[in-house]
Amino acid sequence: MKLKQLLADDDAVSPVIGVILMVAITVILAAVIGTFVLNLGGSVSQTTPQASFGFDFADDVGDSSTYDNVTITHETGATIDAARLNVTGPTDFGFADADGNYAGGDNSSISFADMGHGDSVSAGESVTISKQGTDDDFNGETIRVVWSAESGENSATLSEWTAPDN
Numbered sequence: 001m002k003l004k005q006l007l008a009d010d011d012a013v014s015p016v017i018g019v020i021l022m023v024a025i026t027v028i029l030a031a032v033i034g035t036f037v038l039n040l041g042g043s044v045s046q047t048t049p050q051a052s053f054g055f056d057f058a059d060d061v062g063d064s065s066t067y068d069n070v071t072i073t074h075e076t077g078a079t080i081d082a083a084r085l086n087v088t089g090p091t092d093f094g095f096a097d098a099d100g101n102y103a104g105g106d107n108s109s110i111s112f113a114d115m116g117h118g119d120s121v122s123a124g125e126s127v128t129i130s131k132q133g134t135d136d137d138f139n140g141e142t143i144r145v146v147w148s149a150e151s152g153e154n155s156a157t158l159s160e161w162t163a164p165d166n
Helices: 003-008 013-037
Strands: 051-061 067-077 085-096 107-111 126-131 142-148 155-162
Touching: 051 155, 067 142
Parallel strands: none
Antiparallel strands: 051 067, 067 126, 085 107, 085 126, 085 142, 142 155
16 A cells, blocks of 8 residues: 555645635635625715714894794814704704894704805804794704715714703
8 A cells, every 4th residue: 555655645735725715815806896886885984973062042032023043053073064964953943144134944954054154064163043933932942963974874963952941
């Protein structure tokens, strides 16, 4: 029996290692291509920005009628695209222009961009929302600052505040 020759023969080692390497490369390529096709890596770049907002409530303001104003100020954190940042509430409200005059329609959600804020919102900048008309008080309503991802798949409440009953 040629047992010594069988143990010393290493001709088959190279093809086996070659097949293992080809299978490993194929699996890795399939995983990378699958990730791009299914857009699994796309949501990683759309992380929620870290920012803090303050709310300043003014009861019964205005010239000819009384209404409530809430000024929302970006206090600290990341600069955020104004089109991605919305103010939402349970009932309709408008917004005040730079002179404090009621300038918006009745909406339950308004973006910072629609309020004439510009392209981005950074620390120190603010907007004022107003409630006027037949139901001119915020009366315990919760107002939220909500960020939405560009893809529209993700959103997050960055800050919320509840108005006093007045």
